Amino acid sequence: MDLAKCRYVVVEGPIGAGKTSLAHALAHHVDGDTLLERPEDNPFLARFYENMARYALPTQLNFLFQRVDMLRGVGQFDLFGRTIVGDFLLDKDPLFARLNLDDAEYRLYSKVYAQLRMEAPAPDLVIYLQAPVETLVERVHRRGVEYERTIPAQYLARLADAYSRFFYGYTSAPLLIVNSERLNFVEDPNHFDLLVAHVNAMRGKREFFNLAS
Numbered sequence: 001m002d003l004a005k006c007r008y009v010v011v012e013g014p015i016g017a018g019k020t021s022l023a024h025a026l027a028h029h030v031d032g033d034t035l036l037e038r039p040e041d042n043p044f045l046a047r048f049y050e051n052m053a054r055y056a057l058p059t060q061l062n063f064l065f066q067r068v069d070m071l072r073g074v075g076q077f078d079l080f081g082r083t084i085v086g087d088f089l090l091d092k093d094p095l096f097a098r099l100n101l102d103d104a105e106y107r108l109y110s111k112v113y114a115q116l117r118m119e120a121p122a123p124d125l126v127i128y129l130q131a132p133v134e135t136l137v138e139r140v141h142r143r144g145v146e147y148e149r150t151i152p153a154q155y156l157a158r159l160a161d162a163y164s165r166f167f168y169g170y171t172s173a174p175l176l177i178v179n180s181e182r183l184n185f186v187e188d189p190n191h192f193d194l195l196v197a198h199v200n201a202m203r204g205k206r207e208f209f210n211l212a213s
Contacts, residue, residue, distance in 0.1 A: 001174065001202040004030055006124035008074065009085045012092060012167075013129030013180070014159045015151065016136035016143075022129065022185050023087040025192055032083030035070055042066070046147035052155070056100035060109060064093055064116060071120045090120045091172065095162050123173040125199065129180040130164070133157045176202065179210040 003009075009026060011019040020036060027034045039045055042062045048055040067090055074084055097109045131139075136156045140148050167175065176199060185192045191211070198209045 001125065001199060003125075003196060003199045004083075006030075007081070007083055008121055008123045009083065009125045009127070010089050010123040010173075011085065011087050011127045011129065012089050012163075013131075014136060014163050015148070015156065016139035017129035017131050018139070018180050018183075018185065019087045019129055022127065022195075023085045025185050026196075027083070027085040029192075029196065030083045030085075032085055035074065035084050035086035035088075037063070037088050038066065049147050049150050052100060053102075057105045057109065060093075060097050060100065061112060063096070064109075064113060067093060068116045068118060071118060074121060086123075089123070089126060090117070091170075092163075092166055095166050096159075099158060099162050125176065125202075126170070126173050127176045127178060127195075127199075128163070128167045128170075129178050130160070131180045133160055135181050136160065171205070174202065174204075175206045177206070177208045179208075182211045 003026075011023045011026065013019045023034055023036060026032070042059060044055050044059040044062055048059040067088055071090060094110070094113060097106055097113070101109055133153060133156050137151075137153050140151060140156070167177065178195065183191045183195070185195065194211070195209060198207070
């Protein structure tokens, strides 16, 4: 695989995995554009972390509308256009819904999702970042977003497990699973270069990258 020839790349992973930082780095590397979630534009998110049961549905629907609206602009790629690097995968949206909504709310969400779900372009590559729960907690606290400080470690553990199960069966695009525990793509250029080299060397539909290997 040649990263420079990819038109649409998605970096995914649970909160604290480093997906947005890596998306920025990849877009800069290929002189491309980013397509990034805007959690700061979700008026329910801070309240969700304070009271998950009460605010899960409006938080989820707000993100769904945001993601669909953003993807409408990339439904057709110009053959000579710039690479787009995103930090969310629409197909993963129900993962959060199933994790956070009760049965009645999930049925309502599923109806909305079925109506809104569009034929989003399939990524040329998905990079899924994994990290132990302890690492996710430390990174979330370190980045200093006030409302994220209340996220329970148990929630991050459930989220990380849900991501693992989702990507275990994911076959819609070439997938690189990255253990990001010991990787720092922002402060260590060597780590980023190793990742890019691994992407360019990919020959299969599913591969793994671990700094220790």
